[in-house]
Amino acid sequence: MNDREKRQSIIDACLRMNALGINQGTSGNISLRHEAGLLITPTSIPYEAMQPEQIVYMGLDGSFDPAQRPSSEWRFHLDILRARPDVNAVVHAHPTYCTILAIMGLEIPPIHYMVACAGGDTIRCAPYATFGTQELSAHAVKALDGRLACLLEHHGMIAVGPSLAKAMWLAVEVETLARQYHGCLQIGKPPLLPTEEIENVRTRMAGYGHAEK
Numbered sequence: 001m002n003d004r005e006k007r008q009s010i011i012d013a014c015l016r017m018n019a020l021g022i023n024q025g026t027s028g029n030i031s032l033r034h035e036a037g038l039l040i041t042p043t044s045i046p047y048e049a050m051q052p053e054q055i056v057y058m059g060l061d062g063s064f065d066p067a068q069r070p071s072s073e074w075r076f077h078l079d080i081l082r083a084r085p086d087v088n089a090v091v092h093a094h095p096t097y098c099t100i101l102a103i104m105g106l107e108i109p110p111i112h113y114m115v116a117c118a119g120g121d122t123i124r125c126a127p128y129a130t131f132g133t134q135e136l137s138a139h140a141v142k143a144l145d146g147r148l149a150c151l152l153e154h155h156g157m158i159a160v161g162p163s164l165a166k167a168m169w170l171a172v173e174v175e176t177l178a179r180q181y182h183g184c185l186q187i188g189k190p191p192l193l194p195t196e197e198i199e200n201v202r203t204r205m206a207g208y209g210h211a212e213k
Helices: 003-020 074-083 096-103 113-118 134-143 164-187 195-205
Strands: 029-034 037-040 056-059 089-093 149-152 156-161
Touching: 003 029, 003 037, 003 089, 003 164, 029 074, 037 074, 056 074, 074 089, 074 134, 074 156, 089 164, 096 149, 096 156, 096 164, 113 164, 113 195, 134 149, 149 164, 156 164
Parallel strands: none
Antiparallel strands: 029 037, 029 089, 037 056, 089 156, 149 156
8 A cells, every 4th residue: 555545544444443333532543554654543633534644654763743743642552563573553442341341450361262363362451551651552562462452451452463454353353352251250250261272273263364354
């Protein structure tokens, strides 16, 4: 994709987040690796009114045009892309069930084999820190070590991937898993799959259709 197509793809993904119900208003934000930096959603602009030229370009040194204002969460987008050369897209949202678990400080354990899609046998919950801070960024990067998704305590969730389509797909899947885990907790303590089985599933999933979305 060229520059404008990438910018439009970010806007389209933001609109889709809200249409799917995994985000509300402009509380979510999305970034996409681009050239020697990244493209990221601006702050406080309704997705419906957002134009491609309003998507902010940032260098990996954190520089950006002072006439533009990137998302207040730009720090963890930047730090994730710096730390993870395998990641080209970062999706942050406040899905209802992910946020419920995050408020309770709960990670998502291996209740279902699809937990493997996030890269391991759990979806970790990063400790709380004020939004937009370097402390939150450090917690997020650590929670994503060896993973493709995490929850943020008292906040929301992050999903990453080699493409925006894959990161979006995973964001939806993590919210589904969060809803399933929440439902299980209403009944009791759910039985869990062993780590060995999650690793077996990860191996079998390699190259499957959904992994190429």
